[in-house]
Amino acid sequence: xxxxxGRVFREAWIAGVRRHFPGEPKAGYVAPWEETPxxxxxxxxxxxxxxxxxxxxxxxxAAKLTREQRGRFVALCWxxxxxxxxxxxxxxxxxxxxxxxxxxxxxxxDIFDAVERAAAx
Numbered sequence: 001x002x003x004x005x006g007r008v009f010r011e012a013w014i015a016g017v018r019r020h021f022p023g024e025p026k027a028g029y030v031a032p033w034e035e036t037p038x039x040x041x042x043x044x045x046x047x048x049x050x051x052x053x054x055x056x057x058x059x060x061x062a063a064k065l066t067r068e069q070r071g072r073f074v075a076l077c078w079x080x081x082x083x084x085x086x087x088x089x090x091x092x093x094x095x096x097x098x099x100x101x102x103x104x105x106x107x108x109x110d111i112f113d114a115v116e117r118a119a120a121x
Contacts, residue, residue: 003052003118006044007033012114013044016107043081050077051115062116070116071109072097078108 010033017029033041054073055062062070075097082093097105 003115004045004049006041006046006048008115008118009044009048009051009111010036010041012111013107015114016110017103019110020103020106022103039085043078043085046081046084047074047077047111048115051112052119055116055119067109068097068105070112071105074108074111075100075105 014030014032017025021029036044051074065073079094082089086093100108
């Protein structure tokens, strides 16, 4: 999979939701790339790129971050994308880390790890 397209992000999101979401997730949470709205594809590509850049400029030190720190980075980058695409987003879409459900925090950390692994290839 080519980095920067958002597909690594999306596949990691889907895998994380399936792993961590309690119960049956909404269909949109696990919709394949082709069924993902354009704004969400653009946001996924942007955050994927930000994680790649962060890993690169850290000179390998990103590996020393805690799982929570990696997840927080993804969450914060995503919040910026939500603000970019929506003038008045729902509060839940821009919630800070501590307000996110556990499944979403775990999924965000999984996303960082997946992008970092893909960047190392």
